[in-house]
Amino acid sequence: MLPWSAASPAVPHAFGTSPPYTVGVEEELFLVDRAGHQVARVTDQVLARAPRFTRGRILGEMCDGVVELAGPVCANAAEAAGRLRALRADVMATGPARLMGAGLHPTARRGDVRHRGGRHYAAVAADTRTLLRQSAYCGLHVHVGMPDPETAVAAFNGMRKWVPLLHALSANSPYWFGQDSGLASARTVICHSVPRTGLPDAFRDWADYEETVLGLVRGGELDDVGSIWWDIRLHPRLGTLEIRLADAQSSLADVEGLVALMHGLVQHEALVADGDHPRKPLLDEATFRAIRDGLDARYSTGGPMRHVQEVARHALDLAAPYAARAGFADSLAHVERLLAEGNGADRQRAAFARGGLPAVLRHLADETALDRSAAAPPAIPLRGAA
Numbered sequence: 001m002l003p004w005s006a007a008s009p010a011v012p013h014a015f016g017t018s019p020p021y022t023v024g025v026e027e028e029l030f031l032v033d034r035a036g037h038q039v040a041r042v043t044d045q046v047l048a049r050a051p052r053f054t055r056g057r058i059l060g061e062m063c064d065g066v067v068e069l070a071g072p073v074c075a076n077a078a079e080a081a082g083r084l085r086a087l088r089a090d091v092m093a094t095g096p097a098r099l100m101g102a103g104l105h106p107t108a109r110r111g112d113v114r115h116r117g118g119r120h121y122a123a124v125a126a127d128t129r130t131l132l133r134q135s136a137y138c139g140l141h142v143h144v145g146m147p148d149p150e151t152a153v154a155a156f157n158g159m160r161k162w163v164p165l166l167h168a169l170s171a172n173s174p175y176w177f178g179q180d181s182g183l184a185s186a187r188t189v190i191c192h193s194v195p196r197t198g199l200p201d202a203f204r205d206w207a208d209y210e211e212t213v214l215g216l217v218r219g220g221e222l223d224d225v226g227s228i229w230w231d232i233r234l235h236p237r238l239g240t241l242e243i244r245l246a247d248a249q250s251s252l253a254d255v256e257g258l259v260a261l262m263h264g265l266v267q268h269e270a271l272v273a274d275g276d277h278p279r280k281p282l283l284d285e286a287t288f289r290a291i292r293d294g295l296d297a298r299y300s301t302g303g304p305m306r307h308v309q310e311v312a313r314h315a316l317d318l319a320a321p322y323a324a325r326a327g328f329a330d331s332l333a334h335v336e337r338l339l340a341e342g343n344g345a346d347r348q349r350a351a352f353a354r355g356g357l358p359a360v361l362r363h364l365a366d367e368t369a370l371d372r373s374a375a376a377p378p379a380i381p382l383r384g385a386a
Contacts, residue, residue: 011210011225013149014239018073020147021270021326023263024240025080026070027255028061028138028248029088029368030105031097037361039065039105039136040097041114049094057087063136064114067091067099073145076328077260081252088252092369101368103173103187103247104137106348106360110177111135135176137187138248142259143240144266149206151270152234155241156209157202158269159232161278161301163245164290165315168308169335170246170258171294172344175360180352184294184345187247188287196220196228198284202277209234231287241266249344250367257334264319264332278302294345312339 033040041064050058059068069091071083088099113136146152171184183189192198196216203209213225220227225236231245243262249255278286278301286299290308297308316332323329342350351363 013236024143026141030100042096077331081256101250106175140246141244154273155270164286168290172247174345185291188291260331264322267322
């Protein structure tokens, strides 16, 4: 770990210490019982029983009943998804619980949260008071290695405009506290209720970034910049750009597609360094429309209103050359399928139509346990951009 002091005049970083544009993925998943698929508070039991070779890859989280699977540095999305598949199998082999990939557990009661011990978790709980006691939530975090600080800032700035699209594609939490929230991603609302979330404005350069985050560390009395939880953030200690906005996914095919799209877009934005950066109020409105309407969203980040399908088509076109070069072109087909058939939120609602919330819980647990191809739900009607 890089040395850190809140009084430091600079942010220590590891940019450029590993091959650039490699990708790493972390997913947070619920542990659920095998009968009713309710949250099972057995995190420490799972960690104790996990195979020794997975230590450092299967981790506990702040909330009991959640585990984090941290894949290694990979060349592309297909490799990353394969590593997560193996880690999911390792967790389920421990025995106490099944896994469930979703942004929120659909039927968990409001406030039914138990925090695990530890100095860092205690500090976060003290900082956020009751905000992180509303509900446990799970996300998908994607890291892309950056060659130097200025390129990292350019990639961050360029990726801001893609945040609404990525929210719409990855939305997988329509149900909260046993009810339909009316949103595609209710998790995002809970995430954004705590400080230092959402998105800041674009930075002029690395010096501007340093000045901003060091001010936040001092003003928020934070341990370090790791307590800044923006939807997209620089991760100086790892030398990466981290995209942390996505809901956790039940389908590994969805994980692979989302990671491939993010990976390609980050490379494009890092190398092109587009200077047109939407203002924060416009992005905030577009993001709300995306988390509300998912794949049916229409939004503007400063130009005309555009449908998610149109924006996604443009994003895929930009990502495709980088995907082909890095050997993950086939992974982008999962995004095409998702656009045609529906995202995780759509599949949850389709399950509800078949059998209510019990069917939603079964669907999520079954899809998390299997490849999508082995447990494909009935197809959702094809979507249009009208």
